Amino acid sequence: MDLFFNQILAGISTGAIYACMALAVVMIYQAIDHLNFAQGEMATFSTFVSWQLMQWGMSYWAAFVISLVFAFVGGLALERVLFRPLAKAPILTNVAGFIALFAIINSSTGLIWDFTIKQYPTPFGSAPFLGSQLISTHQAGMIGVTLALLLALYFFFQYTRIGLAMRASAALPESARLVGINTGWMVSLGWGMASAIGAVGGMLIAPVVFLEPNMMVGVLLYGFAAAVLGGLSSPLGAVVGGFLVGIMENLAGTYIPGIGNELKLPIALFVIVAVLVVKPAGLFGRPIVKRV
């Protein structure tokens, strides 16, 4: 039984990574109705920027804030420059655009900072958390930051004017425009926020998986899976989904014989598909009602 609880605890701490990424995925999905495949690479790039700033002698928190601003402005710019012209193109063309962006950022990151693995500092330290061997203070900090982000987003969307405007322009763009909301800027804002949340995720994950250009590929897959599991319309669902995926992955690796590290991802995905077959809109998502 001890092993069981330990594995769940370990699952929660990896789950925090996925939850963070899933939150970013849901954010952008709310704003633009697509899954952004380049999300992970955008986060990696911002993390590298903060690493570079620290190499130049900046303190952790200064680098943190500057790269958050960088990520926000960068996300905004990407939307304005690259994806605004594609707004009227078919959805599948947009998806191809995301894949192109993925290739571009991944390859440029590799060229600028090369592919060697780099250490990345943590602000929380790495001592055991509350005497437990399985969860370090960094991982506890990560869970804390994820939950704080979720709370902040909840208040932003629920209680601020601009949050309300973003929700309106995502739900009913035409009506939102009629009441005077600049829906175009709301989409850009969504990109910027998603990019910044992704950057937070990247900077929290980097001490665990080490910094390298491909570090987010696997994480993003789990992040997508978590977002879909939780239901793409709900940030709370994304966070819960992230923790669930982390726990599932760990338990499958421990209790199902013959599963190496390699089979963890397929197993987790199959469990998610099984859940989706029963609940097609995800655990927390509301089914879309179609008017005929």
Add this chain to the structure above:
Amino acid sequence: MSAVEEVATEAPAIEAVPKRAMTLGTGTSLVMLGLFIVAPLVVKNFVTFQLTMLLIYGLAVLALNILTGGSGQFSLGQSAFYAVGAYVSAILMETYGVNYALTLPISGILCFVIGFLFGFPALRLSGIYLALATFALAAAMPQLLKLGFLEPWTGGVQGLVIDKPDAPFGLPISQDMWLYYFTLVIAIAIYVASVNLLRSRSGRAFMAIRDNEIAASAMGVNVALYKTLAFGVSAGITGIAGSLGAIVVQFVAPDSFSYNFAIQLFLGMVVGGVGWLPGSIVGAAFIIFVPNISESISKGLSGAVFGVLLFVVIYLVPHGARQVAIVCQQALAKWRKR
């Protein structure tokens, strides 16, 4: 998140392509056919090999096109069916000594059945959720092929090596050239069959489901049957493409069938034009040649160059090669009028 009742009046994910716009005219088809027949006579063996791969990838893109462009279902799992086809051929040829040509129908039928069965859980899902489900299949496939107890057949991580078949009846042509014509005949047969399929009752049912599922079922289309059927047909064709791929490359290994391949096939479909079957070959050319071109432009930045080229293509022609074809057609019509 919002308290508003969500009444989605979203546009359909895939545009409605009228079925007549899905094919080429007779004249253009004959010219293309002529080009494909003459091509290997004037180029080197390696180029012939590349052209063969072009046809094979073209088939795989065509299969995805039938599924997505035809019935409006999205799949990121095509690499899994391709892998099954490739392994069926490899195992039958190497372990049981079956003739290579006979392995094609077997893997086609097997993949059809697998795809048809996979279509059932897929019925409950659509859009991005279906993409994730099919993606799970693609992500799992290489790992499944590496499983220990399958190793006597699959050869594990190392994969299998296949002998290259000779030209039959003592024909005085090289192996590469023979495989090219062999593939060409099969590709044409499948292309013609697909065009006819989409023009038939079943094809019209696919398109009705794609354009409006609720309206289609109100018209008496058996939505479940035709959706799963589209999955089956698509998987079957992909399986045959996989078999051909295995025979031509003479090698199968789990890691060549990762989800990256499924993503490439998806890109091929977008570049060729979703729902336009002749575009499949253009898309296949894009995914075979453009990575090489970008590699030759810049080694370190090949990924970035590929991405930029992809952006250029989707900016210029968001509807893929189909758009180019339509523009050409209109220009030709204008020129004729003069």
